Amino acid sequence: MKERIGFIGVGAMGHGMAKNIVEKGWPLTVLGHRRREAVDDLKRRGANEAASPLALAAESDVVVLCVTGSPQVEALIHGAKGLAAADKPLLIVDCSTCDPASTTRLAAELATKQIALVDAPLSRTPTDAWAGTLDVMVGGEAAAVARARPVLEAFAGRIVETGPVGTGHAMKLLNNFVAMGYAALYSEALMIGAKAGLSAKVFDAVIRGGRMDCLFYQTFFKYVLERDREAHRFTLANALKDVTYLASFAQALGVANPVGAAVRNSFAQAVAAGEGEAYVPMLSDFVAGWNGLPVAGRK
Numbered sequence: 001m002k003e004r005i006g007f008i009g010v011g012a013m014g015h016g017m018a019k020n021i022v023e024k025g026w027p028l029t030v031l032g033h034r035r036r037e038a039v040d041d042l043k044r045r046g047a048n049e050a051a052s053p054l055a056l057a058a059e060s061d062v063v064v065l066c067v068t069g070s071p072q073v074e075a076l077i078h079g080a081k082g083l084a085a086a087d088k089p090l091l092i093v094d095c096s097t098c099d100p101a102s103t104t105r106l107a108a109e110l111a112t113k114q115i116a117l118v119d120a121p122l123s124r125t126p127t128d129a130w131a132g133t134l135d136v137m138v139g140g141e142a143a144a145v146a147r148a149r150p151v152l153e154a155f156a157g158r159i160v161e162t163g164p165v166g167t168g169h170a171m172k173l174l175n176n177f178v179a180m181g182y183a184a185l186y187s188e189a190l191m192i193g194a195k196a197g198l199s200a201k202v203f204d205a206v207i208r209g210g211r212m213d214c215l216f217y218q219t220f221f222k223y224v225l226e227r228d229r230e231a232h233r234f235t236l237a238n239a240l241k242d243v244t245y246l247a248s249f250a251q252a253l254g255v256a257n258p259v260g261a262a263v264r265n266s267f268a269q270a271v272a273a274g275e276g277e278a279y280v281p282m283l284s285d286f287v288a289g290w291n292g293l294p295v296a297g298r299k
Contacts, residue, residue: 065095068241070099139162187283
């Protein structure tokens with residue numbers, strides 16, 4: 001018999017993940033969410049709804065979290081109506097992007113309550129979440145990871161075990177550092193090219209199909225060339241959060257992270273200008289605008 005799954009965070013990524021879990025036969029309970037359309041869709045597919053994390057934990061053996069970051073995860077676990085208050089053995093699978101220091105501290109605290117925590121952050125897009133083809137990086141004790149794996153396989157096309165608890169979140173920060181670094185590089189390169197009279201189409205003709213092409217490049221440039229706002233749905237505010245976590249992680253390790261600081265500043269400038277809810281490829285518009293270039297469709 002399959003374990004009962006609780007799911008918290010049915011947003012852009014979580015909706016597709018939860019859809020795959022319930023459609024593949026797992027008993028599913030979801031926490032109420034501001035995106036009522038996602039909750040209602042999942043209920044039509046057979047899921048139940050809980051009114052609080054505590055109520056959800058009471059109905060679950062495994063709880064999957066897919067929320068913004070460490071503060072949200074900690075709030076869901078602690079408190080009178082938090083997951084830990086259920087006072088029962090649980091496996092918590094944290095698919096959020098979090099600070100590894102918070103993750104390892106939480107895991108140690110929860111172990112005293114017979115609750116296992118694995119960190120299983122994600123890569124790819126909401127489209128992949130819906131298709132069940134996400135990449136997952138998972139850290140934790142071997143027994144807990146083995147227990148989590150069948151649930152992860154419901155929405156993942158590739159699962160990479162990274163080591164002890166916290167290493168999944170550390171790898172996710174590195175993955176997003178590389179991705180957001182590319183976003184900042186593409187944006188500045190396009191701006192310099194435009195100043196020199198080189199169009200985005202010419203830039204793309206050189207890069208696409210060459211050694212510097214990749215899936216991230218392709219979704220980024222689907223917006224740049226086609227103005228497809230849905231091509232890469234990851235907000236600048238979330239990008240800034242992730243590279244800020246990386247800066248904190250690097251500081252805790254006592255290492256210099258100068259490229260990370262430069263990448264972070266690109267996103268911080270856009271978010272400070274009130275553009276936090278724009279998507280990552282739109283950074284190219286803001287970098288162009290800051291340098292006096294007109295941007296199609298924007299003031």
